[in-house]
Amino acid sequence: MRLSIDHQTGFRYDSPVSSSFNEARMTPVTREGQTVWTNRITIEPTAWSFSYVDYWGTTVTTFELHEPHERLTVHAQAVVDTRGDEIAWDTERRSPRNDLGWAALRDPGVIDPMTDFLTVTSRTTPPPELAARAADVAGQAPRLAGLDVCRIVHDHLSYKRGSTTVNSTAADVWDLGTGVCQDYTHVALGALRSIGLPARYVSGYLHPGGDGSGSGTVTGESHSWVEWWCGSWVSYDPTQGQRLTDRYVRVGQGRDYGDVAPLRGTYSGGSSEMFVTVSMTELG
Incomplete structure (x- = not known):
């Protein structure tokens, strides 16, 4: 697109x-x-x-x-x-052969260069309930564990503009049960990092979709989603509950919103x- x-x-x-x-x-x-x-x-x-x-x-x-x-x-x-992720790894629940397993992800050779994306920040610290639920799904391949963590976040939260502020933490949002894309992303990041998956905040834009005619200007929005690393960076949008399509435009990445405002x-x-x-x- x-x-x-x-x-x-x-x-x-x-x-x-x-x-x-x-x-x-x-x-x-x-x-x-x-x-x-x-x-x-x-x-x-x-x-x-x-x-x-x-x-x-x-x-x-x-x-x-x-x-x-x-x-x-x-x-x-x-x-x-733009071009979306055309491999249906999420719906088919499969991991490519070149994905790393948990043993490799826990090796110091991976942990040291990924420290920035494994460290839980004040914005992303997960509440105990979420950390426990994330741990429950960590007994499978890292890619699929990351997917299920994001689905836990998507299912628990409801999208509601104005329910949070730019300074709301993941724990605040989880307890409240509502938020916007920034909040979904922070909650997912903390949970992913809590099970040992390096994860980063990605900022950009999301086209709301249309009839595909290629005409007309629509109101888009600034958006955010997550990526976790298991040999390569895997992108997923916990707010929409989907892998990336060609409606996403990437701008930046960092540890949390503070790095990409x-x-x-x-x-x-x-x-x-x-x-x-x-x-x-x-x-x-």
């Missing part, structure tokens, strides 16, 4: 801001299953900026403003070709209000 993405986000300030320093992680990346044809980030007011790839492999645009402004807008545009920064001034819009057009 070829998708055009138009993502605008920023801040409205209740009084003029004299200076601000910011980082944007809003640039899709070319990788297996995804080709980026064009991408552009513009900033209003015009700001000094430069881009780099961070430790986790995400493209970052950092910029600063030193003139009074009451609004900051970051506008990211891209055209991307689309826009973050500091400024000198009063209170602010954030705004976000995402529009997606299927081009073919």
Whole structure:
């Protein structure tokens, strides 16, 4: 699928801001299953900026403003070709021969380079009930154990906008029983790591689907999902309860949301209000 993405986000300030320093992680990346044809980030007011790839492999645009402004807008545009995971390993419940087993995953040669993705963070610490349920499904192949962990999370939680905040922890969300994609991802990450599967947070976009005619612009959304490693990275969306299709566009990855926030920064001034819009057009 070829998708055009138009993502605008920023801040409205209740009084003029004299200076601000910011980082944007809003640039899709070319990788297996995804080709980026064009991408552009513009900033209003015009700001000094430069881009780099961070430790986790995400493209970052950092910029600063030193003139009074009451609004900051970051506008990211891209055209991307996507391809979904066409192997029905989840519905057929099968693991490729080159997947690693538990003995290999517990070897220091794997644990040492994967430490970042095995460490449970404050956002992802699983509650005892979830850790116990994850342990119950860990007696099978690692890929399938990861799948069942994600299904436990999907079945336990209900999607409800506004029920959590950006600072909600996995334990908070599990007890509440509701959340958004960021929450599903944090809950799944903690459970996956608790059974010894290296796992990371992936950020991007999700096209809501349509009639396939390739016409019309729809309201898309920023989205997140998980990947766990068992010899290769396995992607799965615990919010939707499915492996990835061609409606997913990848932007970045890290340990949790703190590593991939689309826009973050500091400024000198009063209170602010954030705004976000995402529009997606299927081009073919």
